[in-house]
Amino acid sequence: MESVIYGRHYQTLLPISISIRNGFIKEIQRLQEPNKEKSLPIIAPGLVDLQINGSFGIDFNSDDVTVEKVITITQKLWETGVTTFFPTIITNSKEKISEYLHIILEACDRNLRVNSTIKGIHIEGPFISPLDGPRGAHASHYVRKPEWAFVEEWQEIAQGRIKLITISPEWGGSVEFIKKCVEQQLVVAIGHTAATTKQIDEAVKAGARLSTHLGNGSHTTLPRHPNYLWDQLAQEDLWASYIADGFHLPDSVIKVITKVKEKKAILVSDAVSLSGLEPGQYETHIGGKVHLTEEGKLHLADNPKILAGSAQMLIKGVQNLVSKGVLSLEEAWEAASIYPSNLVNLDVQKGIKEEAVADLVLFESNENGFIIRQTIKDGKLVFNSGIEVHEGWSQ
Structure with a gap:
């Protein structure tokens, strides 16, 4: 018809x-x-979000996540213009990550439209920097060096649905790990990192293709140069994702990222479970007591200067970029749809x-x-x- x-x-x-x-x-x-x-x-074009931890009160990384909740969040994301997304599983124990993967897989098996919308899974950690600052809100006791056996087990559970993995190449053995990922057609991203110039260069030569939310998950102060932000910006073969909720990055930084990376700069929401909810005080299993402001800023309840994640959907990031004149409507929309689809070789979004x-x-x-x-x-x-x-x- x-x-x-x-x-x-x-x-x-x-x-x-x-x-x-x-x-x-x-x-x-x-x-x-x-x-x-x-x-x-x-x-x-339908929006493509390669990094979303949850929204509408549902968290892919919470023990109360269910198959029904994965189906619900997918349906709610349609209402925000998202037609493809990667549920993002963050640093945790091997067993917990396996458990969450089982649930996402079952949701895809149970519902054909959910299966069509979830075109991959993003594993963000546990192979990240153990240092305060670069580690962000990830639990330190689960952080560890990259182990291919973990990924093999997770990928078997996910039946090949893991498409993107964020690691820090500061660990010994990272180059070999990245090469194995690339052989299995996994996109490797550098993120939550304190890697040196040499380590980043070696990672890119081994096949790393993306910087995860560049400018965030880093130390609050850095040497003017060299540092791992400049190093990643300078890598021509490295794409960059960024958060444009108006709080994680100033407009000036986003302008630099998008000017340097052009069509290799992709917008992500990095949304947490409180995205899409009303402003107010909340209790979370990661940040504890947090406050969601009327403007959409999510911060620790006792310290407004410390962000507790992104609480805005991908469409809001597009809107922010356009309203502030950082990008045109065409550029901002494609950064949230066509460009991410190109990065992970999806046929679902060609415009x-x-x-x-x-x-x-x-x-x-x-x-x-x-x-x-x-x-x-x-x-x-x-x-x-x-x-x-x-x-x-x-x-």
């Missing part, structure tokens, strides 16, 4: 129609109805092109920000706020 949607192309803002058949974009046509132009929502997978978002932009109106996954309408801009939908 064929369906048609109408909207304004996110790159040009000109009105178009998109015909969708069997989950793919079949035809794109320019509309010749100028009177409708301003009333139509913007059509853009608005004929024969591309129909993962699309329709949204409006006003003084309150970006408002998602519809989300389409594999050509199916998975979220609809009630507007009528389509014909012939089969949900």
